[in-house]
Amino acid sequence: MNWLEMTLCFPLLGAILNGLILRSESKTLAQIVSVTACFLAFFSALFLSYDVLTHHEGLKVYHLASWIEAGSLSVPFSFLIDPLSSLMLLIITGIGSLIHIYAGGYMSHEKTTYRFFAYLNLFVFMMLLLVTGENFLIMFIGWEGVGLCSYLLISYWFEEDKNAKAGMKAFLVNRIGDIGFLFAVFLTFKQFGTLSFLDLKNILLNSHTLTQEMQNSIALICLLMLVAACGKSAQLPLYVWLPDAMAGPTPVSALIHAATMVTAGVYMMTRLSFFYFLAPQIMTVVAVLGCLTAFFAATIALVQNDIKKVLAYSTVSQLGYMVMGCGVGGFGAGVFHLLTHACFKALLFLGAGSVIFAMHHKQDMMEMGGLKKYLPKTHAVFLLGVLAIIGVPGFSGFFSKDEILWKAFNYPVIGPYLWAFGTLTAGCTAFYMLRLYTLTFCGENRSDHHTKKHIEETPVIMWGPLAVLAFLSVFIGFVGVPAVIGDLVGIPNFFEHYLEPVIKMPHAAEENWHFLRDHHSHALEWTLMGTSTSFVLLGALLGFNFYKRGPKGISLILKKKFSRTHKFLTNKYYVDEFYENIFVTPLQEMSQFLWKIFDLIFINGFINGVGRGLMISSALSSWKNSGGLQTYAVFFVLGCLVFLGFFLK
Amino acid sequence: MFQLIHQYILSLLIFSPLVFCGLSLALKDLKAIRVLAVLGSFVTFLFSCHLWYYFDESLTGIQFVQHYQWISSFGISYFVGVDGINLLLVMLTTFLTPLVLISLFEKKEESTKNLIRLLLSLECGMLGALLALDLVFFYVFWEAMLIPMYFMIGLWGGKNRIYATTKFIIYTVFGSLFMLVAALLLYLQHYEQFGVYSSSLLDLYRVNFQNINTELLLFSAFALAFAIKVPIWPFHTWLPHAHTEAPTVGSVILAGVLLKMGTYGFVRFAIPLFPNAVELAAPFILGLGVFGIIYGALVAWVQPDAKKMIAYSSVSHLGYVVIGCLSFQNSSLNEEALLGAQYLMINHGISTGALFFLIGVIYERRHTRLFSEFGGLAKNMPWFAVMLIVATLGSVGLPGTGGFVGEFLVLLGSFQAKPIIAIVAALGVLLGALYMLTFCKSILFGPITKEENRSLKDLSFVEFLYITPLSLLVVFMGVCPEFFLKKMRTSVHHLSKTYHHYELLVPDQPFVSAVNKIEKRG
Known part of the structure; x- marks a missing residue:
């Protein structure tokens, strides 16, 4: 058994043990099984990545068995390990393990946790399939598989009709995207006769000119895959399922609906970057769509009162950044933001989970406030998460967001507009995150007497993983310090170099993307960075000052003054x-x-x-x-x- | 002994259920009959396993042939054989029948005895129709299948059983009679061309029609019979009634095997017998198939009754099979689509069989199938929930279940042949998830609204016994499709490329190759 088989096998084994064989009422047993499975997968993934990156020149294909063979179609169970998939493997199993531990504490009052942990392990397995698959169809198993697990976990508390409905909605909206995926597969097969990523990459990288028909097909394939990405990564117009998905237990929101599954679209576009480079017109669509989503979701997040809903819209918005990053040709920047976002958003969700746990499953921020003194540890790590997401210089979010904005600015014609909207979004992000933070942790506690009496700091099983995530949220950004800063302090941009072998430009596409290689003055970059940072600080200041006295004062006046806009926003533009x-x-x-x-x-x-x-x-x-x-x-x-x-x- | 079994395996397969049915007449005790019947159907299953094991997948021709003159002056013979196209359907039949019989283990009524006997004779009829290679012989079994089903619905059915069963029988016989007339004309055409009477399919495949209109007319008659059986929209209205009124076992067999007789008929008879006519009519039938996919799915979505919902979902699913069977491309059939359609037939039998069993489980407990009477069952019936979700996923076509492999291949193939068909059909993928998840939700999830549902018991041992194999198979078919596909591939390839002058070869010494194989292995 090789490392890859072990990585894949452990979570599946954990799921089967918990879900079909043990079905134990004991919470500890269920948790031990699933945490062990996830940790073993993490260590196997570590060894696997180390092995592949050092001994096989960063690329290895594993053929395990044949799957479907019909006519001229041949799809094997084959897996690809390269820098991109090893990065994803480590994010999924690493952050996954932390969340598995946390979940033990969060779900301690539940009856049938074996079901929960079985789904969670199954999810990890499916996600691993998604990121390691070497052809479209293996990726598609994972793609729909994570959708299934997401469905099962959102409707985990199925006794409530609302949760069951939310799960269904998630699955169905994702299916719309999946149909896009399927047709991209059909078209690829028709045009190229193969579904293997490496074969396709070889064909396209080595062809210097492409026929018009071929170009049209590629553009269509990219567009169809974008539909798929819109479903899974919650972009306009298919984002509607993600906020409802918050009906699931909070660890699920952290793992699936923030750190891993929803980033699958970004991963997939990066995996297919050689396709996307050949379809510049579709790339523009991608960039604009990402930018709009980022801004649109951020505006909704400004006025939500449910702590998880704010984070959900924030996730949609951050995913918009990543998609925009891909769209402007900065796949590396998109994946970098994926990495930092996985850390700080998992932290924020788990932190919110701790708050909800302490508040006896109340999620309305209007009933919180002043939790700083009740939950000092949670407060400390949460604050770090907030600083990371809004992009305070030095924190991880700063580096990745800035990278995307800089890449966006350099995009021809619409670049400056993308940048402007991105910067505005960054300001909004700072505002709503500070609003969330202030309403939750500062000021006076507004909950009823009974709840107030029972607020306690969470056990170590819950804040322990948070501390690890906080550490990552603060420092992970240093793996990708942009050159303009890195040159000053002497840190190379490690991350960009790491992903280089994955993101290759086909010869035929080069003339469209020459601006990626253009050199720009450092002064310009510093100016842009300064502008966006000041927007962030402004947003943060406003957010803090408006809400430091709770939902009274300035915020109330503003709410009255702009009541129509406010209503429009609270109702999420009436999209649903x-x-x-x-x-x-x-x-x-x-x-x-x-x-x-x-x-x-x-x-x-x-x-x-x-x-x-x-x-x-x-x-x-x-x-x-x-x-x-x-x-x-x-x-x-x-x-x-x-x-x-x-x-x- | 082994040699003997090997030589007569197909006859053994067809008639052993009938023999056991006869034996059961001698027994009085219900328990003894049950055990005997399960044993009998299991023996039949073992025979089919023998078939599976010794079937040589590298040959395009038919294997295990038995050919005896029946009415020699008319060229009618007892002629049976197996190739990659009917092998899996035979397996499906012999696999489902024991499960169906096991499901009757908890029935206490005296009348169950006759139900068991009917099921055994039905199995004989289905196997005969599947294995027949003589048109007359096929027709006899095709009609014979109807009789047990008629009584099953008419005697063990629900409130409207007489209406349902009469409709079922008249509808199907109506189509079959056209087929009978067309078969006679075809038979005479063969006589005209070759000067001998023969109703052997292998001979009839050689008939060339001078006049395309004659061919179209004969094809239409065959197609009508098969279309009613499938059922292709708009010939489907007998199905919801038949399903709702039929007892659980009847529904399982009806959806599992009988419906496939229609699509099997297309592949075995209509396409190779009338290749030019099929090509002409294909766009029309494809249109009906695609329309049926969408229509069936939408109507299934708003059904208040679980069985009716599954019935309409069958209309939708079999639409995929129809478009898979008829994806013509550059004067050949698209191979991926055809293979996918064959696979989908098997998968539909398994997952829909499981769904009907599961609905039967809750019907036994509550004597209703209305969605409004259920909700929240997952709480007290966790294993039931697991099985229902697995069957649902199989039906939805989630990757990793058999449904995906079939649907994917059909859509992939028809996209190569006629993109527009695939594009419309793919809407069914979304709608399929819509109605199946609604179904799952309204039974399993949500609050428990009815007091009676609070005390429902989870699956019993017997229920486990007949549902688990199906659930496992749903997953197995998705993960290891190669296990099944390899048996069909050669025959499907042969048909898809040469249906214009289709020939099924009978090896000169039919047993030599098989016997050699035994020696090699042994």
Whole structure:
């Protein structure tokens, strides 16, 4: 058994043990099994990455078995380990392990935790398939598999109708994206006759000119994959499932809906960067879509009162940044933000989880406040997370966000606009994060007397993982310090170099992307950095000052003054209602019509009518064969009369 | 002994259920009949395993042939054989029947005895129809299948059973009669061309039609019979009634095997017998198939009754099979699509079988199938929930279940042949998830609204016994499709490339190759 098989095997084994074999009521047993599985996977992934990166020149393909073979299609179970997939492996299993530990504390009041931990392990397994798959279809197993686990975990507390509905919504919206994925696969197969990433990469990297037909197909494939990414990574217009997904337990939100699954779209685009480079027009769409999503979601986050909803919209917004990064050709920057975001957003969600746990499952920030003194440890790590996400210089979020904004600025024509919106979004982010922080931790506690009495700091099993994540959130950014700063302090940009072998530019695309290699003055970069940082500080200051006295004071005045805008934002631009009225309800009505009118009355009625018609006609004709002698006699006489009449005329 | 079994394996397979059915007449005790029947169907299953094991997947022709003159002056014979196209359907039949019989183990009613006997004779009918290579012989079994099913719905069914079963029988016989007339005309056509009477399929495949209109007419008659059986929209309205009224075992067999007779008919008879006509009519049938996918899915979504929902979902799923079977491309059939369609037939049998069993489980407990009566069952019936979710996922076509492999291949293939068909059909992937998850949610999730549901018991041992194999198979078919695909590949390839002048070869010494194989292995 090699390291790869072990990495994949442990989480699956954990899921099967917990979910199908042990099904133990004991919480400790369930947790030990799943945490062990995840940790073993983490260590195997470490060894695997080390092995591949040092001994195999950073690239190794594992063929495990054949899967589907039909006609000219051949899809094996094959896996690719390269810098990108090892990075993802480590994020998933590493942060996954921390969240598994935390979950033990968070779920300690639940009855059937074996189910929870089984799903969690299954999720890790599916996610690993997604990031290690060497062809489209293995990736697709993971792609739909994580969707399944997400569905199961969102509706984990299935007794509540709302949760079951949220799970369904997530699955269905993701399925829309998955159809895009499927058609990209069909088109790839039609055009190239293979589904293997490495084969495709070889074909495209080595071709100098592409026919028009080929270019069109590539553009279409990229567009279809973008639809898939919109579903999974919650971009406009398919982001609607993610905020509802907060119905799941908080560790799930941290692992699936912040750190790993939702970043799958960014991973996938990076994996297919050689395709995307060849479709510059689609890349513009990607960049604009990411930028709009980032801004749009940030504005909604400004006014939400549910602590998890704020973080959810924040996630959508941050994913928008990553997608924008990919769209402007900075795949490395996108993945870098993926990495830092995985750390600080997991921290923030888990921190929010601790708050919710301490507040006895209350999520409304209006009922919180002043938790600084009740939860000092949680407060400390949470604050670090806030500083990281808003991008205070030196913290991890600063480096990755700045990298994306800088790349965006250099994009031709629309670049400065992308940058401007990105910077505005950064300001909004600082505002709503500080609002969240202030409403939760500062000022006076606003909860009812009963709750207030029972607020306690969380156990070590919960704040321990938080401390580790806080450490990462602060320092992980130093692996990718941009050159303009790095040159000053003497730290090389380690990260960009690391991903270089994965993100290759096809020859045929080079002329469209020459600006990526252009040199710009450091002064410009410093200016932009300074501007965005001042926006962040401004946002943070406003956010803090508006809410430091709780939901009173300036914030109340503003709310009254802009009540219409406020209402529009709190109702999330009425997007959900729009979809409901435009798609869901008409579809339902049409289905009812098809069934009750078309099927039952029209088709069935016609067929029964034919039957009835036959019965009536046979009843009519059987009347003459009744078998009654009198009738026959009457007919006989009548016949004779007619006969006679005929002859006697 | 072994040699003997090997030589007569197909006859043994077809008639052993009938023999056991006859034996059961001698027994009085319900328990003894049950054990005998399960044993009998299991023996049949073992025979089919023998078939599976010694089937040589590298040959394009038919294997294990048995060919005896029946009415020699008319060229009618008892002619059976196996190739990659019917092998898996035979396996499906012999696999489902024991499970269906086991599911009757908890029934106490005296009338169950006859139900068991009917099931055994039905198995004989299905196997005969699947293995027949003589048109007349096929027709006899095709009609014979209807009789047990007619009584099953009519005697063990629900409130409207008489209406449902009459509709079922009249509808199917109506189609079959057209087929009978067309078969006779085909038979005469063969006589005209070759000067001998023969109803052997292998001979009839050689018939060339001078006049395309004749061919179209004959094809339409065959197609109507098969389309009603599948059922292709708009010939589907008998199915929801039949399913709702049928007892659980009837539904399982009906959805699991009988519906596939229609699509099997297309592949075995309609396409190779009338290649030119099929090509002409294909766009029309494809249109109906695609429309059926969407229509079935939408109507399934708003059903208040679980069985009706599954019935409409079958209309939707079999639409995929239809488009997979008829994806013509550059005067050949698209191989991926055809293989996918064959695979989907098997998978639909397994996952829909499981779904009907599971609905049967809650019907036994609550005597209703209305969604509004359920909700929140996952709390008290965790294993039931696991099984239902697995079956649902199989039906939705999640990667890692058999449904995915089939649907993927069908869509991939039809996208190569006719993109527009695949694009519309793919909407069914979304709608499929929509109605299946709604189904799952309204039974398993949400608060418990009815008091009666609080005390429901989880799956019993017997229920485990017949549901678990299906659930495992749903996953196995998704992870190791190669295990099944390899048996079908050669035959499907052969059909897809040469359906214009289709020939099924019978090896001169049918047993030599197989016997050699035994010696090699042994």
